[in-house]
Amino acid sequence: MTVDAQARHHEPGQVGPAPQGPGSPAAGARLLCVSLDGATFDVLAPLMAAGRMPVLAQLCAAGATGRLRSVVPPTTAPAWMSFQTGVGPGGHGIVDFTAFDPERRQSWFVTAADARATPFWVRLSRAGRRVALLNLPLTHPAPPTNGVVLPGLFAPDGAGYPAGIAEEVRRAVGEYPAPLLAGAYFTLGPRGFVAELHRRAERRGEAALYLLRRERWDFFMVHFQSVDSLQHMLWDRLSTALGGGGDEVGVLDYFSALDAVLGRLVEAAGARWVLVLSDHGFGPLRRLVYVNEWLRREGLVTARASGLGLRLAGWAEAAARRLDLFRLRRHVKLHQRTAFAAVRRLAHEGLIDLDRSRAYALYGSHAAHVYVNRVLGTGRGYHLTRVRVVESLEGLVDPATGERVFDAVLPREEVFGARAPQRLPDVVGLPRPGYHITSRLRGTRLCESLTGGLCGDHRPDGVLVAAGSGIAAGERLEGARLVDLAPTILALLGVAVPAGLEGRPLPFAAPAADGDREAGTAAGALSNDGADGGPARTGGDVRQAGAADAPAYSERELEAIQAHLRGLGYL
Missing domain, CATH: 1.10.287 (Helix Hairpins)
Structure with a gap:
């Protein structure tokens, strides 16, 4: 059934009246957000043209589309936190899945409690809007919320707010699986890996449908991590299939199934606006760079x-x-x-002597994160070492290709801003497309080709599709940034956009703050039909979960996270 037909068959539920008063959106001002981790128009556009994603194609035709600029680095953890907060990594303090304190020489896996900025959905909740989030990365530990939160990537089993919500969803739909980890590619094989991604996306959709119908919500978001997982491990097969070659493992069918899930969500939501977006794009990956080996050769890293x-x-x-x-x-x-x-x-x-090294790279895969040893050099010595690191990385050439590895090498303040936390990297190297950075030392090897697994990697431009009331059909969104989404969502739902955000409401959201939106739904924008009732809201404040709360992960869970990140080259 097409989205047009779905919209005509949709019967909005009787979910109660919306309160009136300052800041309250008009009745039915609900927003559905569907995020596809790593989605790129380089994949979605040919799939839509071939008729494999008709729901997404109709949303594009009925609304506004554009490339969505990610953050630096375009890594899942900082990107989704920037989406949530409307500020870049320098503002919220997260640059990777792993954080490092150079003074204490301590590292840890980040959680939502590490962010120094407030997510937009917390602001919505404080303003009396009811929210529901499923599977979004870096939403664990979830604070008390006016709504429900089922956190995403790396959240412990059973985590969520309110307590017991994960088990309730499992009982209702039979299963609520965690995102599939990279190591499954090697244990399941390509065909089995795609089949399992497909199955988990279907189950995620069923869970979302259950909560869409159960909850009274103003903002609803469901995240699909599986797009990123598939493209990391099967980019070559996906490119072949898109080019007219064979598709023996079913990568194209996976996207068609995901589109069908999207259609069911749009139908069930009856929302005034629908947003489909990604945190970054994707492209081919060919070469692995051992950046600490280069720094060792340059006399900056001392190996044990x-x-x-x-x-x-x-x-x-x-x-x-x-x-x-x-x-x-x-x-x-x-x-x-x-x-x-x-x-x-x-x-x-443990092969790098952090005490004796003048500088060293830690973590990172979509950028080289280099720390200068402040014990060995402060003041002028620190700055001279940092200049040396920049010049060294700028001169790094792949011996096999003769190409420079990095597009740009920048000091911290040029990437993250002058007020960024001192624990963020001192130097950031942004690799050319096709190069993947690792901080490992593997023998004395500098660069090598990637074979037998990881073959796709992140690119700076994701996707944004916006459809619904007041959004012109066929509008092009030029210059949209990931940090613009938080203020855009706040504006659409009638909540004041706070000062100090890096992002700005996108043009289609600006009139929402003045209350001059016509009524209707996103499905109605596609079919010129449909209406929506308003959700009941309850008040209640929200506090941010702090780092002093109970440990976010058990030892066993930490080992699983390490294995997944290592499989994707993050460690």
């Missing part, structure tokens, strides 16, 4: 091992990698796989 020791460590990791190459891991018992993972950790962790 000799050249022979580094080579032995590299051989140990290569032995572990061959398990993946020959697809043996799916036949290896769990305790043995854990042992092999330990071999890989020994191969590249």
Whole structure:
């Protein structure tokens, strides 16, 4: 059934009257947001043209579309936190899944409690709007909320607000699966991996439909991590299929199924506005760069091992990698796989002497995050070392191609702003498309081709589709940024946009603050039909969960997070 037909068949539920008063949107001013992690028009446009994503195509035709500029670096964790807060990584303080305190030499996996800025959905909740979020990264630990939160990537099993909501959803729809981790590609194989991504997307959609109908909401968001996972591991197969080649593992069918889920959500929501967006784009990945090996050659990194020791460590990791190459891991018992993972950790962790190194790269994959050792150099010494790091990375050339590895190498304040936390990297190197950065030391190797797995990586431009009341059909959104979404959503739902945000409401949202929107729904914008009742709202304040709260992850959960991030090259 097309979106037009779905809209004509939609019967809005009787969900109670909306309160009137200052800041209250008109009755029925509800917004549905569907996020597709890593989605790019380079994939979606040909799929729509081929008729494989008719729902998304109709939303594009009925509304506004444009590329959505991500943040620097275009990594999932800082990007989704910038979406939530309307400020860049320098404002909320998150630049990767892992944070590092250079003074204490401590690192940890970030959670929502690490953000130094307030998410827009917390502001909505404080203003009496009822919210529902499913699967959005960095929403754990969820604070008390006027609504429901089922957090996304890396959230512990059963996490959410209110307590017990995850179990309720499981009972209602049979299963609420966690996002599929990268290691599953090697254990399931390409076809099985796609099939499992497809199955989990369907279950995510069923959970969303359950809460759409159960909840009284003003803002509803569901996130699909599976797009990113598929493109990381199967970009080459996806490119082949889009070019008219074979599709023996079903990557195109996956996107068609996701489009059908989108259609069911639009039909059930009856929202005045629908937003479809991604946090970054995607493209091919070809080369891996060992940035700490380059810094070692430049005399900035001091290794704990000799050249022979580094080579032995590299051989140990290569032995572990061959398990993946020959697809043996799916036949290896769990305790043995854990042992092999330990071999890989020994191969590249603890090899850098942080006390004696003048500078070193930590974490990062879509950028080189380099820290200057302030113990060895303060004041003028610090600045001279930082200049040396910048010049060194600018001169890094891939021996196999003769190309410079980095498009730009910048000091912290040029990337994150002058008021950014001091614990953020001192230097950030932004690689050319097709290059993936690793902070590991693997032997004395500098660059290598990627084979047998990871073949796609992030690009700066994501997607934005906006349809609904007051949004002109066919409008082009020029210059839209990820940080613009938080103030845009606040404006549409009649909540004041706070001063100090980096983002600005997009043009179609500006009149909403003045209350001059006509009534209607996003489905109605597609079919010129449909109306919506207003949700009941309850008051209630929200506090931000703090870092002093109970630990966000158990040891077992931390090990699983490490394994996933290592599989995608983050560690």
